[in-house]
Amino acid sequence: MSERLIPYQPMDLAEPAALVAAIRQRRGGQFINLDRMLLHSTPIAEGWNHFIGEIRNNLSLDPKLRELAMCGVAVLNGAEYEFFHHAPPFIKAGGTEEQVQALRLIGQASFPATLFTSVEQDAVELTLQMTRHIKVDGDVMKRLQAALGNTITVELVSVVAAYNMVSRFLIALDINPEEHPPE
Incomplete structure (x- = not known):
């Protein structure tokens, strides 16, 4: 080593x-x-x-959507440390192990979108577009705003933006997972 x-x-x-x-x-x-x-x-x-x-x-955003976005950013950016720390809270917030495995396929044609609700699918699409292209399709934003309202949509966008920052810091400095994720 x-x-x-x-x-x-x-x-x-x-x-x-x-x-x-x-x-x-x-x-x-x-x-x-x-x-x-x-x-x-x-x-x-x-x-x-x-x-x-x-x-x-301290956000109003549903913890499951928050952790879904964090896990999605982690996968898209190749930040295993981030995924390691956010998959357990995703499950704790109501996600399933099957969904955790599905999140590892974000951005691929084989992503099993049907495992997620329509709002979760839009959150995944927001995460993908913000992380890969920065610009987000207006229809995705309209659906999220209609389903979640202004405050929660802004919070979801903020989570994706913040965790893109986190993943870039982790990768640039080669920060590795601990032996066990914290509870």
Whole structure:
């Protein structure tokens, strides 16, 4: 195994104390490798913890749609770390193991869309279009807005945008999954 170009910060990092405590609180007490990389820059780690904390914990968006979008971004960008961390919450939010396996086929002709509701299919299409092409077909946006309303549609778009940022950070810095995903 080769040495990391930029090493992870240690698991027992104590400073900056307030930021370390806030991240540990959001994570249930333990850092994940993403946190350990972010903590090389206090301003980035602070902003990330606040922004992603809001995305993860304070939206009106249904958690299943949120995690579906996160898993979709992960697959499309080849960010296994992201998928590793978001497939379990997708299942916890009502997804099935069959749907998790289907999500690995997003963007392929063999994607089994019939395993998902029409709104979930539109969320998958939004994720695909935003991630691969940036621009989203107006009909997809109209269907989502009609089904979800303005606030939740904006939140869904924000989740896809935010997790595209996450995947790019993970891949560029070669951040690897931990042995077990956090609960």
